[in-house]
Amino acid sequence: MRLYIYEHCPFCLRARMIAGFKNLAIQYSVIMEGDEETPIKLVGKKTLPILQRADGQYMTESLDIVSYLDDWSDPKYAVNHVDEAIGAWAKEHSDTIVKLIVPRFTQSDFKEISTLEARQAFVARETQAFGPLTALLDQTPEYIAQINPALEQLDPLLAAHTDIDKTDFIIFPLLRSLSIVKDAVFGAETKRYMNRIATAAKVDLLTDQAI
Ligand SMILES: N[C@@H](CCC(=O)N[C@@H](CS)C(=O)NCC(=O)O)C(=O)O
DSSP, X not given: OEEEEOSSOHHHHHHHHHHHHTTOOOEEEEOOTTOXXXXXXXXXXXXXXXXXXXXXXXXXXXXXXXXXXXXXXXXOOSOSOOOHHHHHHHHHHHHHHHHHHHHHHHTSOOGGGOSHHHHHHHHHHHHHHHSOHHHHHHTHHHHHHHHHHHHHHHHXXXXXXXXXXXHHHHHXXXXXXXXXXXXXXXXXXXXXXXXXXXXXXXXXXXXXGOO
C-alpha cells in the first residue's frame, strides 16, 4: 500500500497515525505543493491524503482511510465514540488553530515545500483560501489570547483520556499542528499526551521548528 501525503497536513496525519499505531508496511510519497498532476491522475481531483490500497483501489477521505487500515488487523484503535468534551473543544477552536498554523506552515521545513517553486505554490494556495498571510501573522496576539486559555481547559480533559481511540484522530492532528506555534502554551498533561501519541504513532511534533 502507498500513502500520498503532505508532511504538514493534519488530515494526512490521521492516516499516518493509524499506520504507525499498527506498524503497517506502507510506502509514503510526499506530493510537492503545486503538483496537481499526480493526485488528479490517481483520483481525478487535487486532494490529499490518498491511499493506494493493496487491491489497487484508491481512497481519499482521511477518516475512511483510518477505518480501512484499522480493520486490517487487531488490535483496533479507531474505536469508541469521539470523547464528547474533547470533540467539542476541537470543533470550537479549530478555526483559531488554522489561522495560527497556516502562515507558519508556509515558512517551515516540509518536504512538499522544499523547492522555491513549491513554497510559492503553497503560499499562493493558502493566500487564496485565507487572504494575505502577513495579516494572519499580525493577528497572532489575538489568536494566542484565545487559544492559550482554551489549552488550559483542554488539559484536564486529556489527563482523563488515557486510551487510544477515535478521539485521538480528531484532537492529535490539531495539537501536532499547533506545536509549530511558539507562543502556544501547552499544559503538562497536554504535553504528556502529545508525546505519548507521537511516540505510539511514530510521527513527529513540530516543536523544533516552532515560529
Ligand atoms: N475531507 C478531507 C479533507 C482533506 C484536505 O482538506 N486535504 C487538503 C490538504 S491539507 C487538500 O487536499 N487540499 C487541497 C490542495 O492541496 O489543493 C479528508 O479528511 O481527507
